[in-house]
Amino acid sequence: MSVALLWVVSPCEVSNGTGFLESVREGKSFFDSSRHRNLVSNERINRGGGKQTNNGRKFSVRSAIVATPSGERTMTSEQMVYDVVLRQAALVKRQLRSTDELEVKPDIPVPGNLGLLSEAYDRCGEVCAEYAKTFNLGTMLMTPERRRAIWAIYVWCRRTDELVDGPNASYITPAALDRWEDRLEDVFNGRPFDMLDGALSDTVSNFPVDIQPFRDMIEGMRMDLRKSRYKNFDELYLYCYYVAGTVGLMSVPIMGIAPESKATTESVYNAALALGIANQLTNILRDVGEDARRGRVYLPQDELAQAGLSDEDIFAGRVTDKWRIFMKKQIHRARKFFDDAEKGVTELSAASRFPVWASLVLYRKILDEIEANDYNNFTRRAYVSKSKKLIALPIAYAKSLVPPTRTISLLS
Ligand SMILES: CC(C)=CCC/C(C)=C/CC/C(C)=C/CC/C(C)=C/[C@@H]1[C@@H](COP(=O)(O)OP(=O)(O)O)[C@]1(C)CC/C=C(\C)CC/C=C(\C)CCC=C(C)C
Numbered sequence: 001m002s003v004a005l006l007w008v009v010s011p012c013e014v015s016n017g018t019g020f021l022e023s024v025r026e027g028k029s030f031f032d033s034s035r036h037r038n039l040v041s042n043e044r045i046n047r048g049g050g051k052q053t054n055n056g057r058k059f060s061v062r063s064a065i066v067a068t069p070s071g072e073r074t075m076t077s078e079q080m081v082y083d084v085v086l087r088q089a090a091l092v093k094r095q096l097r098s099t100d101e102l103e104v105k106p107d108i109p110v111p112g113n114l115g116l117l118s119e120a121y122d123r124c125g126e127v128c129a130e131y132a133k134t135f136n137l138g139t140m141l142m143t144p145e146r147r148r149a150i151w152a153i154y155v156w157c158r159r160t161d162e163l164v165d166g167p168n169a170s171y172i173t174p175a176a177l178d179r180w181e182d183r184l185e186d187v188f189n190g191r192p193f194d195m196l197d198g199a200l201s202d203t204v205s206n207f208p209v210d211i212q213p214f215r216d217m218i219e220g221m222r223m224d225l226r227k228s229r230y231k232n233f234d235e236l237y238l239y240c241y242y243v244a245g246t247v248g249l250m251s252v253p254i255m256g257i258a259p260e261s262k263a264t265t266e267s268v269y270n271a272a273l274a275l276g277i278a279n280q281l282t283n284i285l286r287d288v289g290e291d292a293r294r295g296r297v298y299l300p301q302d303e304l305a306q307a308g309l310s311d312e313d314i315f316a317g318r319v320t321d322k323w324r325i326f327m328k329k330q331i332h333r334a335r336k337f338f339d340d341a342e343k344g345v346t347e348l349s350a351a352s353r354f355p356v357w358a359s360l361v362l363y364r365k366i367l368d369e370i371e372a373n374d375y376n377n378f379t380r381r382a383y384v385s386k387s388k389k390l391i392a393l394p395i396a397y398a399k400s401l402v403p404p405t406r407t408i409s410l411l412s
């Protein structure tokens with residue numbers, strides 16, 4: 001049945017006594033206030049209006065963890081995450097290889113609802129334009145169907161991130177995140193709660209997007225609530241997958257792999273995953289000081305200790321030689337993930353390559369800026385100036401014109 005139709009009389013709205021118009025109003029009010037407003041109407045998720053499950057949490061990559069009787073894991077985070085990559089790649093392979101050939105189902109023209117759906121997408125576009133200007137500009141080259149689908153996913157990710165990072169973060173509990181996950185299930189079942197969810201419902205009914213990366217992003221937010229230290233890189237990798245690698249897996253089914261590409265689907269998904277990991281590692285390296293002021297240290301504890309450093313050094317914010325050597329290694333690792341990602345961007349459909357190259361080139365430059373700041377990421381925020389962005393964008397555009405590999409790829 002049409003998403004738009006279910007949207008009007010959705011069981012969750014009925015059971016909550018909230019009507020369609022109220023949901024729409026929620027979506028609208030979302031745009032009324034300025035940058036640091038509450039992106040999610042937390043009312044419903046906070047007050048427990050959502051469906052309850054018998055056993056609390058349901059699925060996530062955690063369920064794929066193989067544990068010994070003593071509770072130890074027998075797989076690395078990378079192996080666990082690879083299962084999700086294979087699952088998403090298989091879903092896409094079952095459909096057509098490229099969304100160029102993918103039949104985008106037309107919205108069922110229910111009078112009055114078509115306009116609402118397109119209004120919902122427009123609102124997603126507005127959020128995207130406000131929060132991610134350069135990226136939004138890049139999406140302008142994509143086909144309208146893909147562009148609006150990416151907007152809808154962007155908005156869901158942004159709202160999810162805002163739950164733990166936004167103005168209402170201190171009220172967010174694991175139970176609230178469970179309800180946000182129930183709401184996600186409703187989105188995938190064609191029962192969106194508000195108009196922004198409605199756009200996502202429509203997107204996931206048109207493109208071969210698996211729900212698992214979405215669930216996993218919520219799992220990353222749970223992790224942020226319960227954890228402020230990471231024992232080693234394996235633990236950090238899992239966190240980075242949850243909050244950012246997932247974005248790569250959500251985006252590729254929309255962006256599409258070029259029909260002429262001979263790269264394997266898995267290799268493209270691996271590259272997408274790598275870009276998410278690279279971005280998040282960069283984000284962590286940029287925000288060391290800011291995170292420390294919130295009592296958080298994302299850097300692997302064992303690597304800090306090996307470098308002769310501890311949390312105290314980070315809280316004190318001293319840029320010492322030990323710190324510089326440590327940071328050089330961390331930056332080197334992040335760059336390797338960017339290198340892995342680069343191998344896959346060229347395989348994407350032509351119009352999708354530019355926004356990805358643009359975001360890759362600009363995010364990667366943050367690492368150069370950390371170096372230029374002599375590794376002071378305690379009190380100086382590394383950022384890419386407008387002029388540097390202006391120089392980088394034509395380079396990204398030129399890269400996007402390089403056609404995909406035409407021979408069977410050996411990309412891992
Ligand atoms: C073309 C493109 C970049 C598409 C992605 C669009 C999209 C759906 C973005 C969602 C981003 C988002 C809101 C994620 C929520 C979690 C989060 C905030 C992660 C951090 C992003 C940086 O944001 P910011 O600097 O604002 O962080 P603060 O919250 O302020 O701390 C992340 C670091 C991760 C973002 C991850 C990506 C953009 C992954 C991109 C990967 C692809 C698009 C796959 C490309 C395909 C190949 C084959 C390489």
Ligand SMILES: [Mn+2]
Pocket residue numbers: 161165
């Ligand atoms: Mn954030």
